[in-house]
Amino acid sequence: MIGTISYLVFFATTASILAIAVLGLNLQWGNTGLFNGGVVAFFGAGAYGTLILGGTPQDGHLGGYGLFYPLALLGGMAAAGVMAWIVGLLTLRLRHDYLAIATFGVAVAFENLMRNAEWLAGGAKGVRGFERPLRDALGDGFLYNIAFFITVLIILITVYLFLERLVASPFGRLLRAIREDEEAASSLGKSPSRIRLTAFITGSVILGLAGGLYGTFYAFVSPQDVLPTLTFQIWAMLIVGGAGNNRGAIFGAFLIWGAWTASGWALSRFAPVEAQLYTGSMQFVLIGVVIVGMLMWRPQGLLPERLVVSQRGSKE
Amino acid sequence: MAETVLSTHRLSRSFGPFKAVDGVSLEIARGTITGLIGPNGAGKSTFFNLLTGALAPDAGTVTLAGQDITGLPPSRLFELGMGRTFQIPRPFARMSVLENVMLAPTGQVGETVWGPFLSRKQMRDQERQIRDKAMEVLEFVTLGALADHPAGKISGGQMKLLELARVLMGDPALILLDEPAAGVNPVLTETLIGKIEELNRQGTTFVIIEHDMDLVMRHCDPIIALSEGRIVFQGSADEAMTDAGLLDAYLGTPLHA
Numbered sequence: 001m002i003g004t005i006s007y008l009v010f011f012a013t014t015a016s017i018l019a020i021a022v023l024g025l026n027l028q029w030g031n032t033g034l035f036n037g038g039v040v041a042f043f044g045a046g047a048y049g050t051l052i053l054g055g056t057p058q059d060g061h062l063g064g065y066g067l068f069y070p071l072a073l074l075g076g077m078a079a080a081g082v083m084a085w086i087v088g089l090l091t092l093r094l095r096h097d098y099l100a101i102a103t104f105g106v107a108v109a110f111e112n113l114m115r116n117a118e119w120l121a122g123g124a125k126g127v128r129g130f131e132r133p134l135r136d137a138l139g140d141g142f143l144y145n146i147a148f149f150i151t152v153l154i155i156l157i158t159v160y161l162f163l164e165r166l167v168a169s170p171f172g173r174l175l176r177a178i179r180e181d182e183e184a185a186s187s188l189g190k191s192p193s194r195i196r197l198t199a200f201i202t203g204s205v206i207l208g209l210a211g212g213l214y215g216t217f218y219a220f221v222s223p224q225d226v227l228p229t230l231t232f233q234i235w236a237m238l239i240v241g242g243a244g245n246n247r248g249a250i251f252g253a254f255l256i257w258g259a260w261t262a263s264g265w266a267l268s269r270f271a272p273v274e275a276q277l278y279t280g281s282m283q284f285v286l287i288g289v290v291i292v293g294m295l296m297w298r299p300q301g302l303l304p305e306r307l308v309v310s311q312r313g314s315k316e
Numbered sequence: 317m318a319e320t321v322l323s324t325h326r327l328s329r330s331f332g333p334f335k336a337v338d339g340v341s342l343e344i345a346r347g348t349i350t351g352l353i354g355p356n357g358a359g360k361s362t363f364f365n366l367l368t369g370a371l372a373p374d375a376g377t378v379t380l381a382g383q384d385i386t387g388l389p390p391s392r393l394f395e396l397g398m399g400r401t402f403q404i405p406r407p408f409a410r411m412s413v414l415e416n417v418m419l420a421p422t423g424q425v426g427e428t429v430w431g432p433f434l435s436r437k438q439m440r441d442q443e444r445q446i447r448d449k450a451m452e453v454l455e456f457v458t459l460g461a462l463a464d465h466p467a468g469k470i471s472g473g474q475m476k477l478l479e480l481a482r483v484l485m486g487d488p489a490l491i492l493l494d495e496p497a498a499g500v501n502p503v504l505t506e507t508l509i510g511k512i513e514e515l516n517r518q519g520t521t522f523v524i525i526e527h528d529m530d531l532v533m534r535h536c537d538p539i540i541a542l543s544e545g546r547i548v549f550q551g552s553a554d555e556a557m558t559d560a561g562l563l564d565a566y567l568g569t570p571l572h573a
């Protein structure tokens with residue numbers, strides 16, 4: 001019994017963290033039409049940043065500044081934001097397909113850097129020596145996991161409410177206009193490049209927040225955590241859930257993470273032993289099929305974007 | 317001579333070896349409705365794109381109300397009081413008609429990431445004003461009933477009206493319309509022209525690209541004709557009507573006054 005609950009808490013924590021990431025991507029793609037093909041780099045910047053800033057001193061690599069945890073997390077978010085700022089300045093003037101390729105390249109470079117630069121973040125062995133906050137008070141067991149889950153949930157709800165208000169504001173209107181037709185938006189006095197950059201950075205900071213929480217959850221991060229797989233999964237969550245709809249993004253995160261976990265479990269249980277080596281690949285194929293199917297039959301996702309109409313929040 | 321609101325000096329733009337706009341110099345007087353005519357491919361839309369900063373000129377200058385605006389981005393020109401519509405309508409398709417219009421006013425406090433949180437009260441008041449004005453403008457162009465429709469789903473003619481509505485939100489002193497009547501039914505065209513003349517009486521200057529010669533002759537004065545990127549006629553509507561060369565060579569259709 002406690003085992004099942006324990007597992008569900010573990011599942012829900014991971015799914016909630018991923019949901020935060022999907023919300024970040026949704027701001028970029030769903031609302032603004034920016035194709036971020038390197039989601040994992042910004043997620044990773046948050047994770048590495050948080051652990052390096054908040055960890056205990058380690059031989060041989062940067063970090064161990066032992067910062068007060070919330071500051072470390074903010075630092076991780078800032079790292080993702082700065083990275084987005086640089087990438088954005090370099091690429092956002094280029095149009096969509098270039099941005100996709102450039103961000104994908106950034107993610108590959110990021111993973112390589114983390115894998116090879118041992119002085120920076122421990123190389124392939126990853127960043128260690130991070131103690132989860134409040135561990136002394138809460139211990140390492142079930143209680144801690146529940147407390148951590150609740151914290152993540154509160155953060156997820158906060159990010160959701162933040163984005164809902166943002167998207168309903170004139171700023172959200174700007175983002176959609178840029179997504180729909182940049183040239184028309186600029187003919188109406190708007191500056192596409194500034195707006196794209198703002199949206200790209202904001203979304204990436206949210207991705208960094210998710211990464212920071214992820215690193216905290218495992219008290220560890222290594223190059224294995226920043227593989228293109230994660231970019232692919234987060235995209236699948238957004239497309240299935242419904243790009244442009246924040247609830248869809250969260251729903252998609254839980255659904256796809258559930259499907260991913262369940263398929264992994266089913267394959268390991270029922271697939272012939274020879275096939276089990278390929279469990280990961282088969283999961284990929286399955287998710288790929290789901291994405292393609294979605295794009296063919298319901299491209300707007302399970303919870304499509306809602307049109308902002310005049311009745312809502314208008315005449316009191 | 318009336319005050320000049322917009323002028324160009326030897327404005328040119330090529331696409332590869334092809335000179336789409338070739339040394340055009342002209343002046344637009346404040347308070348006029350200027351008709352810009354010419355055969356397909358004459359360079360009319362390209363000329364608009366040069367005026368509004370959507371395209372950079374290879375040579376020449378554009379002056380708006382005495383200020384050199386050559387090379388400024390379109391967003392800046394809208395702020396300076398020049399609005400334009402497109403030959404092929406460019407609605408924000410997956411936004412409601414009302415949202416399309418509410419987007420346009422500049423200087424909205426809610427247009428930053430922090431505005432919706434730090435300046436909430438101010439933003440709400442502004443939103444209410446902008447919404448009221450947007451509804452007024454939509455009623456004005458007869459689109460009031462479509463406010464909550466997705467802009468991508470209205471008819472082509474209605475999109476033309478929507479573009480005009482968006483531009484009107486900025487209260488521009490000068491409005492450039494690229495074939496406003498194309499695809500709009502005759503009744504609606506009359507309405508549209510009525511609206512344009514109403515705004516014109518209130519002081520707005522218009523430059524209108526239009527192929528419907530009847531409409532141009534009745535409502536535009538002066539008239540400028542472009543062909544192969546150059547000005548081939550410039551004068552009053554009366555002069556245009558009697559300019560045989562203009563009619564034969566560039567319009568191909570005889571006119572009856």
Ligand SMILES: Nc1ncnc2c1ncn2[C@@H]1O[C@H](COP(=O)(O)OP(=O)(O)OP(=O)(O)O)[C@@H](O)[C@H]1O
Pocket residue numbers: 331336354355356357358359360361362363403
């Ligand atoms: N971006 C571009 N690249 C290459 N050629 C272009 C471009 N824009 C316009 N042209 C060319 O420049 C010429 C002028 O085009 P423009 O659209 O200005 O004509 P127009 O007078 O508006 O014609 P129409 O009445 O058919 O709208 C055409 O020959 C067109 O093919």
Ligand SMILES: [Mg+2]
Pocket residue numbers: 360361362403494
């Ligand atoms: Mg044209």
